[in-house]
Amino acid sequence: xxxxxxxxxxxxxxxxxxxxxxxxxxxxxxxxxxxxxxxxxxxxxxxxxxxxxxxxxxxxxxxxxxxxxxxxxxxxxxxxxxxxxxxxxxxxxxxxxxxxxxxxxxxxxxxxxxxxxxxxxxx
Amino acid sequence: xxxxxxxxxxxxxxxxxxxxxxxxxxxxxxxxxxxxxxxxxxxxxxxxxxxxxxxxxxxxxxxxxxxxxxxxxxxxxxxxxxxxxxxxxxxxxxxxxxxxxxxxxxxxxxxxxxxxxxxxxxxxxxxxxxxxxxxxxxxxxxxxxxxxxxxxxxxxxxxxxxxxxxxxxxxxxxxxxxxxxxxxxxxxxxxxxxxxxxxxxxxxxxxxxxxxxxxxxxxxxxxxxxxxxxxxxxxxxxxxxxxxxxxxxxxxxxxxxxxxxxxxxxxxxxxxxxxxxxxxxxxxxxxxxxxxxxxxxxxxxxxxxxxxxxxxxxxxxxxxxxxxxxxxxxxxxxxxxxxxxxxxxxxxxxxxxxxxxxxxxxxxxxxxxxxxxxxxxxxxxxxxxxxxxxxxxxxxxxxxxxxxxxxxxxxxxxxxxxxxxxxxxxxxxxxxxxxxxxxxxxxxxxxxxxxxxxxxxxxxxxxxxxxxxxxxxxxxxxxxxxxxxxxxxxxxxxxxxxxxxxxxxxxxxxxxxxxxxxxxxxxxxxxxxxxxxxxxxxx
Numbered sequence: 001x002x003x004x005x006x007x008x009x010x011x012x013x014x015x016x017x018x019x020x021x022x023x024x025x026x027x028x029x030x031x032x033x034x035x036x037x038x039x040x041x042x043x044x045x046x047x048x049x050x051x052x053x054x055x056x057x058x059x060x061x062x063x064x065x066x067x068x069x070x071x072x073x074x075x076x077x078x079x080x081x082x083x084x085x086x087x088x089x090x091x092x093x094x095x096x097x098x099x100x101x102x103x104x105x106x107x108x109x110x111x112x113x114x115x116x117x118x119x120x121x122x123x
Numbered sequence: 124x125x126x127x128x129x130x131x132x133x134x135x136x137x138x139x140x141x142x143x144x145x146x147x148x149x150x151x152x153x154x155x156x157x158x159x160x161x162x163x164x165x166x167x168x169x170x171x172x173x174x175x176x177x178x179x180x181x182x183x184x185x186x187x188x189x190x191x192x193x194x195x196x197x198x199x200x201x202x203x204x205x206x207x208x209x210x211x212x213x214x215x216x217x218x219x220x221x222x223x224x225x226x227x228x229x230x231x232x233x234x235x236x237x238x239x240x241x242x243x244x245x246x247x248x249x250x251x252x253x254x255x256x257x258x259x260x261x262x263x264x265x266x267x268x269x270x271x272x273x274x275x276x277x278x279x280x281x282x283x284x285x286x287x288x289x290x291x292x293x294x295x296x297x298x299x300x301x302x303x304x305x306x307x308x309x310x311x312x313x314x315x316x317x318x319x320x321x322x323x324x325x326x327x328x329x330x331x332x333x334x335x336x337x338x339x340x341x342x343x344x345x346x347x348x349x350x351x352x353x354x355x356x357x358x359x360x361x362x363x364x365x366x367x368x369x370x371x372x373x374x375x376x377x378x379x380x381x382x383x384x385x386x387x388x389x390x391x392x393x394x395x396x397x398x399x400x401x402x403x404x405x406x407x408x409x410x411x412x413x414x415x416x417x418x419x420x421x422x423x424x425x426x427x428x429x430x431x432x433x434x435x436x437x438x439x440x441x442x443x444x445x446x447x448x449x450x451x452x453x454x455x456x457x458x459x460x461x462x463x464x465x466x467x468x469x470x471x472x473x474x475x476x477x478x479x480x481x482x483x484x485x486x487x488x489x490x491x492x493x494x495x496x497x498x499x500x501x502x503x504x505x506x507x508x509x510x511x512x513x514x515x516x517x518x519x520x521x522x523x524x525x526x527x528x529x530x531x532x533x534x535x536x537x538x539x540x541x542x543x544x545x546x547x548x549x550x551x552x553x554x555x556x557x558x559x560x561x562x563x564x565x566x567x568x569x570x571x572x573x574x575x576x577x578x579x580x581x582x583x584x585x586x587x588x589x590x591x592x593x594x595x596x597x598x599x600x601x602x603x604x605x606x607x608x609x610x611x612x613x614x615x616x617x618x619x620x621x622x623x624x625x626x627x628x629x630x631x632x633x634x635x636x637x638x639x640x641x642x643x644x645x646x647x648x649x650x651x652x653x654x655x656x657x658x659x660x661x662x
Binding site: 007008009010011012015093096101103105106108 | 447449546
């Protein structure tokens with residue numbers, strides 16, 4: 001069993017970040033590209049997310065490819081940050097509903113959340 | 124009539140129609156149900172009306188399997204039996220519990236839930252649950268209870284008995300029954316069968332002070348509990364090597380209990396909703412027929428069990444001190460240091476603390492603020508396990524009987540179910556935005572290691588029911604295969620154990636057995652009055 005690195009605050013932060021509102025609109029990002037600012041805005045910060053992301057990538061080394069992760073998360077769509085946040089929330093709920101989750105240090109995370117965190121590492 | 128075998132004025136040779144051995148929930152239910160029938164009933168109880176240490180010590184034994192509570196603490200040996208320390212939580216087994224499920228080895232009862240439905244109603248009356256529809260308990264409306272029921276999880280309700288202390292509660296009724304004789308302080312030390320062993324001839328009695336006697340009856344019913352039923356059969360090897368009913372080496376095997384360990388904890392996102400799931404203490408309801416108390420847990424739907432090839436399971440949501448790795452390490456270290464010793468696992472504790480400083484800080488903060496956290500423990504249906512068993516040890520008790528030796532085992536499938544059930548609940552809590560769950564370290568290990576907090580005192584499976592003598596000790600009527608007049612009552616006949624507390628099913632099966640033994644005589648209907656349970660003949 002690896003040492004614990006993921007605290008409850010980190011998980012709570014990720015859980016709440018996608019639900020939060022009021023960060024303000026971000027400039028439209030390019031088609032199929034999510035830059036660091038978008039990920040940071042979605043996650044409410046990169047620090048705790050990166051710890052989770054590193055653990056996820058240890059479990060899923062085949063996803064150590066930022067383009068592949070972007071594609072998983074965003075596809076080819078162009079969306080405002082608000083739309084993106086809503087989309088991520090919906091996909092997270094779908095993940096939980098159908099059991100598409102990962103265990104990171106014992107915490108139950110939606111695949112979408114874990115991939116967003118992985119992107120925070122890969123960018 | 125109530126008599127005490129210590130009284131030397133009582134004869135040492137007793138004849139009766141039905142001899143019920145053991146005055147716990149099963150034995151007293153049988154005696155109550157047969158009261159007023161045309162059969163003479165003798166209820167033989169090892170203890171008296173109150174706890175006595177010398178008699179209680181007859182339950183002592185050793186344990187060689189998973190850590191288990193001392194065997195003389197896990198049950199009680201006086202009139203009323205273990206109902207004298209019963210918590211009172213009642214719930215029928217689920218229909219799926221009776222099914223043969225290909226993914227649960229040795230599963231399948233020869234009877235179904237519908238066969239027990241009428242007896243669950245009787246049992247609900249005897250256990251004084253109030254006017255709840257026990258066979259549709261999960262449909263009871265509970266105001267304020269947050270319900271996560273969906274495709275994968277479902278709200279499960281328990282009804283609370285006061286709890287009924289059977290010995291005290293039904294003492295007067297037993298005494299008043301003209302055809303029932305209760306014999307206290309009489310230990311059955313051997314069941315004596317004919318040779319060849321086709322039927323039971325008598326049972327041998329001995330008091331703790333050495334007085335002996337014999338009971339001859341047309342029918343004998345063993346109702347001594349999940350460990351003692353097996354022990355007595357195994358010890359009764361006068362005409363059958365290996366013990367009575369043990370032609371196929373099944374007596375004592377398949378011992379089951381519900382493992383109880385802290386499986387997960389949660390960070391609440393919506394404390395009010397999470398708290399509304401936590402109702403273990405019981406919610407008083409005023410139903411049209413009177414007051415009822417219920418509590419809730421979260422269970423797996425049948426669909427989730429079939430899809431995931433999981434055992435049945437329900438999860439407790441509780442509230443207590445912080446369960447994070449960091450805080451537990453801190454707590455363990457501080458407690459050891461305050462007791463004036465350096466913990467042997469100090470290095471490990473420091474590593475765990477350093478690995479979860481966040482959790483340690485949060486736990487410490489909660490401790491100072493006198494706040495608690497939400498934790499989860501599972502009530503998993505244990506997979507029937509042939510190697511989990513009650514045997515006879517080498518030491519002997521004060522009566523000269525070989526003591527019990529328990530080898531309790533669980534299976535990887537039990538742990539897999541616990542892990543999967545917690546994960547599903549964690550997913551549903553997260554989906555609903557109520558909480559985020561973390562599984563405990565021991566549960567993450569994909570092996571058969573367990574971190575058990577305590578046992579449930581639910582002793583089941585050691586004389587399991589099957590129509591096939593090679594698969595079970597008793598048949599569907601609870602009669603021991605191969606013995607015409609020996610029956611068994613109690614949870615030792617459960618082939619599978621579900622997750623529900625067993626007492627209600629024990630009482631239901633005993634009522635069903637009474638119906639069988641009294642068939643052609645006076646089948647029973649139990650009605651409930653505001654003053655208690657009235658047992659009346661149906662015709």
